[in-house]
Amino acid sequence: MSLIHIKQRIYRCAIVLFAVALSTTLTNNAVYANDNGSSTKNSVETLKRDLLELNKELFILEEELLFPANTQVAIFISQDAGLLFKMDHAKVLLNNKAVNYHLYTDNELNALSRGAVHRIHTDNLNQGKHKLVIVLGGHGPKGREFKRAAELEFEKSTGTQYIELRIVANTKNQQPEFEFNVWD
Amino acid sequence: MIRQYHNKPLRLTWYRAGRPAPGARPASFCGFVIEFITQALAHITLIFFLSLPLLCFSNLTRAEAVNLIDSNIERSHQVNNMAYGELLFHYYQHQALNGITHILVKNQHGGYQEHQDHADILQGALYLSLGMTEHAETIFTATATNSLNPETRNKAWIALAELAYGQKNYQKAKIILINNIEALGASDNYKQQKNQVHEYLGLIFLREGQYQNAIEQLAAINHDPLKQRYASYNLALAFFALKENDNALILLQSLLKLPTYNAEEDAIRDKAALALGQHYLEQNKPYLSKQAFSEVRLSSAFANEALLGLGWANLSRAELSTALAPWLELLKRDHAQKTVQEAFLMTPRAYEQLNAFQDAFSSYIIASRVYEAEIDHIKTTLSYINQNNWLEQLKPENTQAAPGNDFLFKQGTESVPLNGPEAAYLYQLFSTNNFNKGFQQFLELQELENHLTKWKTKLPVFNLMLENQVFKSNALIRQLNNKINSIDIDKFSDQVAELSNETNMYTEQENFFLLANDKEQSILNSFKKLEAIIARLPNTEEFSSIRSRYRIIRGTFFWNLKYNSYRASYAFKNELQKTREELSKLDLNIKNLQRSKDIATNRHSIHKKRINSLELKIENLIGRIQTHKISQQAELQSMANTLLNARLTHTSNLLAQTQIAIARLQDKAASGERRIP
Numbered sequence: 001m002s003l004i005h006i007k008q009r010i011y012r013c014a015i016v017l018f019a020v021a022l023s024t025t026l027t028n029n030a031v032y033a034n035d036n037g038s039s040t041k042n043s044v045e046t047l048k049r050d051l052l053e054l055n056k057e058l059f060i061l062e063e064e065l066l067f068p069a070n071t072q073v074a075i076f077i078s079q080d081a082g083l084l085f086k087m088d089h090a091k092v093l094l095n096n097k098a099v100n101y102h103l104y105t106d107n108e109l110n111a112l113s114r115g116a117v118h119r120i121h122t123d124n125l126n127q128g129k130h131k132l133v134i135v136l137g138g139h140g141p142k143g144r145e146f147k148r149a150a151e152l153e154f155e156k157s158t159g160t161q162y163i164e165l166r167i168v169a170n171t172k173n174q175q176p177e178f179e180f181n182v183w184d
Numbered sequence: 185m186i187r188q189y190h191n192k193p194l195r196l197t198w199y200r201a202g203r204p205a206p207g208a209r210p211a212s213f214c215g216f217v218i219e220f221i222t223q224a225l226a227h228i229t230l231i232f233f234l235s236l237p238l239l240c241f242s243n244l245t246r247a248e249a250v251n252l253i254d255s256n257i258e259r260s261h262q263v264n265n266m267a268y269g270e271l272l273f274h275y276y277q278h279q280a281l282n283g284i285t286h287i288l289v290k291n292q293h294g295g296y297q298e299h300q301d302h303a304d305i306l307q308g309a310l311y312l313s314l315g316m317t318e319h320a321e322t323i324f325t326a327t328a329t330n331s332l333n334p335e336t337r338n339k340a341w342i343a344l345a346e347l348a349y350g351q352k353n354y355q356k357a358k359i360i361l362i363n364n365i366e367a368l369g370a371s372d373n374y375k376q377q378k379n380q381v382h383e384y385l386g387l388i389f390l391r392e393g394q395y396q397n398a399i400e401q402l403a404a405i406n407h408d409p410l411k412q413r414y415a416s417y418n419l420a421l422a423f424f425a426l427k428e429n430d431n432a433l434i435l436l437q438s439l440l441k442l443p444t445y446n447a448e449e450d451a452i453r454d455k456a457a458l459a460l461g462q463h464y465l466e467q468n469k470p471y472l473s474k475q476a477f478s479e480v481r482l483s484s485a486f487a488n489e490a491l492l493g494l495g496w497a498n499l500s501r502a503e504l505s506t507a508l509a510p511w512l513e514l515l516k517r518d519h520a521q522k523t524v525q526e527a528f529l530m531t532p533r534a535y536e537q538l539n540a541f542q543d544a545f546s547s548y549i550i551a552s553r554v555y556e557a558e559i560d561h562i563k564t565t566l567s568y569i570n571q572n573n574w575l576e577q578l579k580p581e582n583t584q585a586a587p588g589n590d591f592l593f594k595q596g597t598e599s600v601p602l603n604g605p606e607a608a609y610l611y612q613l614f615s616t617n618n619f620n621k622g623f624q625q626f627l628e629l630q631e632l633e634n635h636l637t638k639w640k641t642k643l644p645v646f647n648l649m650l651e652n653q654v655f656k657s658n659a660l661i662r663q664l665n666n667k668i669n670s671i672d673i674d675k676f677s678d679q680v681a682e683l684s685n686e687t688n689m690y691t692e693q694e695n696f697f698l699l700a701n702d703k704e705q706s707i708l709n710s711f712k713k714l715e716a717i718i719a720r721l722p723n724t725e726e727f728s729s730i731r732s733r734y735r736i737i738r739g740t741f742f743w744n745l746k747y748n749s750y751r752a753s754y755a756f757k758n759e760l761q762k763t764r765e766e767l768s769k770l771d772l773n774i775k776n777l778q779r780s781k782d783i784a785t786n787r788h789s790i791h792k793k794r795i796n797s798l799e800l801k802i803e804n805l806i807g808r809i810q811t812h813k814i815s816q817q818a819e820l821q822s823m824a825n826t827l828l829n830a831r832l833t834h835t836s837n838l839l840a841q842t843q844i845a846i847a848r849l850q851d852k853a854a855s856g857e858r859r860i861p
Contacts, residue, residue: 042318043812044315044625044629044812044816045315045316045317045318045319047629047632047805047808047809047812048314048315048316048628048632049316049319050805050808051632051635051636051805051809052281052284052285052288053288054636054798054801054802054805055281055285055288055635055639056285056288056289056292057794057798057801058639058642058798059285059289060289060292061646061791061794061795061798062642062646064791065646065649065650065653065791066649074266076266076269076270078263078269107276107277108273108277110276111272111273111275111276111277112273114272114276115262115263115269115272116263116269116270116272116273116275116276117263117266117269117270117272117273118270118273119266119270119273162266164266183266
């Protein structure tokens with residue numbers, strides 16, 4: 001057997017020994033990591049629970065401070081117009097003053113098409129009569145540019161008031177239609 | 185959607201490292217080639233063994249579980265409640281944190297009324313998407329037990345089974361699915377639910393080695409083409425396990441014949457082609473194996489394995505030169521990939537067999553250089569990942585951009601930047617379930633910390649708003665106090681009491697003259713004047729008619745006056761009563777205002793306390809999040825170290841084999857067997 005062969009065998013043995021030693025070390029590390037992982041998971045879940053609780057408290061506090069129940073008015077948009085109207089944007093005017101503008105993303109439109117409702121604006125209003133105008137822009141039947149305003153005069157009562165603008169399909173004239181619903 | 189390949193039986197029945205493959209050529213082919221094939225099949229087995237889990241969705245990911253529930257929710261109902269519609273708006277946009285917060289707030293304020301059942305299911309799904317499995321389980325269990333709607337109960341049971349399956353508690357998942365799903369006729373929702381049940385049970389039976397049961401379950405899936413493709417693949421695995429190879433082959437071949445319309449279907453087709461190629465190679469049918477491997481797309485995630493296999497199929501047909509072509513193609517690919525590294529070793533060995541010793545020698549030299557470079561690369565990567573801010577650097581830059589897109593919901597490696605010095609080696613790590621979950625957890629913690637930091641910046645604004653409200657309220661209270669102080673209720677009450685006494689006195693005395701109004705008083709005065717004039721008139725017959733008329737008029741007036749006085753007295757008493765009531769109301773209003781004033785002051789003080797308390801909670805949570813982030817990073821670094829060290833060992837082994845081969849060639853050259861330059 002030549003010297004080269006002996007060297008090769010020694011080299012192979014060295015590699016095997018190194019691999020065995022390394023894999024043992026790594027296995028130990030992996031076991032430690034898994035045990036640690038289980039307890040970390042539980043404590044992270046507790047942490048998330050605490051965070052959600054805190055988030056809820058902050059959210060309620062924010063709403064109480066910003067929009068007290070007796071003056072709050074919330075405006076929603078929902079859509080059930082199928083392919084007759086692809087909304088692009090909406091602009092909200094309260095008492096002839098522009099208060100909000102929203103450009104819709106594909107995700108939002110997808111959510112709306114699946115029955116979701118978008119709270120486009122929340123405001124404080126005194127009791128009495130008010131005027132709401134929502135200007136909607138987008139694409140109507142056959143992809144034509146479409147822009148229309150929906151107007152509502154309403155009486156603000158003492159409690160929180162919800163106003164929904166529903167965009168529905170009129171299958172007879174193949175046009176989108178706009179309906180307001182008001183809840184106290 | 186459940187996407188699972190169950191490949192364990194194949195791993196066990198196919199090639200095994202360290203011994204010739206069942207279909208390897210007999211010894212007549214020459215000793216070296218057998219050793220070569222054996223060794224290479226060991227490599228190829230190892231590669232397949234390591235690479236299959238990349239596409240083996242053995243654990244249901246959170247996004248998949250949520251998508252499944254998502255599809256159930258979508259089909260089921262009309263939205264008749266603004267709050268519920270708003271919740272769906274968060275849900276469909278994968279805004280988990282906003283969605284759960286919405287539910288928690290709404291549940292505190294009366295819930296979602298008629299949509300409460302669905303909202304509960306969504307809550308469970310959202311908890312699941314946030315990785316809060318215990319909370320999700322609690323919600324689903326409550327819904328499954330309490331809901332009055334059988335379809336909702338089924339949804340909840342399936343969601344619970346998914347959870348158990350995801351936690352690898354297959355027995356529990358099986359019991360849930362067998363015992364609790366109710367038959368609901370022929371509705372689309374129920375068909376979908378039935379498919380889900382068959383799919384889960386099929387996978388569980390596969391895992392338990394009950395292949396006949398698995399076949400029954402998987403074969404029952406229908407009305408869902410994509411699910412049926414997955415089922416076909418898994419059915420093929422079950423048939424292989426039962427040694428019913430013909431049935432398995434029919435299924436895999438049918439998958440190859442189906443047209444594909446998206447990446448998911450392409451991936452299933454590639455996977456089926458790869459499985460077929462491996463099977464034929466094992467069965468010593470290299471021609472069929474070659475055909476099957478050729479079906480795998482070059483751009484596929486399985487292309488490297490297919491190219492390696494294709495080379496082997498050619499080699500098995502003693503087509504050494506054609507075996508080189510796919511391996512040479514592999515050499516152009518990413519050197520960090522195991523299959524590519526294998527090809528670097530296989531190529532010079534093939535040259536050696538073709539007696540192209542010069543090419544073999546130079547290829548071994550190139551391979552050894554590549555391995556050395558990769559070893560350096562791995563070492564650099566190891567030192568890179570052990571930096572303290574490694575995960576921070578891995579974080580995708582756009583996580584905070586995308587308004588309205590909650591990062592907490594994102595899943596999978598698409599969120600991981602696959603560039604930078606560590607990316608090539610960590611690509612496989614990113615694809616593993618454990619690392620991906622851990623990294624997702626880290627990103628979630630990061631995002632939660634950002635979320636809390638945003639709230640923290642809002643708190644001073646809240647304080648300012650509160651101060652403004654207190655200021656305005658104080659001004660109102662001052663005005664109110666002035667008004668209240670200017671009203672002397674007691675004085676009014678005394679006056680009313682005095683008037684009341686007088687009225688009673690007049691009524692008792694029946695002195696109706698006192699109740700005459702101004703006009704009547706004026707008439708009475710006129711009567712007095714007239715009476716004085718008439719008294720002065722001579723008492724003659726001439727004036728007696730005047731006196732008589734006067735008496736009639738006076739009598740009529742007095743009669744009217746007396747009659748009216750009762751009505752006036754009654755009206756006056758009524759007025760007095762009303763005045764008393766108004767005074768009482770005024771008194772009550774003043775008391776209410778004073779109470780409201782106290783409530784407002786108290787509310788401001790409570791708000792102030794709440795803000796201070798929330799500020800402390802935020803600080804505390806941020807501290808806890810940071811601690812978790814550190815431990816999470818350490819855990820992920822440990823995983824990465826494990827993987828990289830394994831790769832280091834593997835590449836070192838390849839380098840050693842290359843060096844041995846170089847030494848062997850040099851040795852042969854030195855002993856005069858071959859001429860090596």
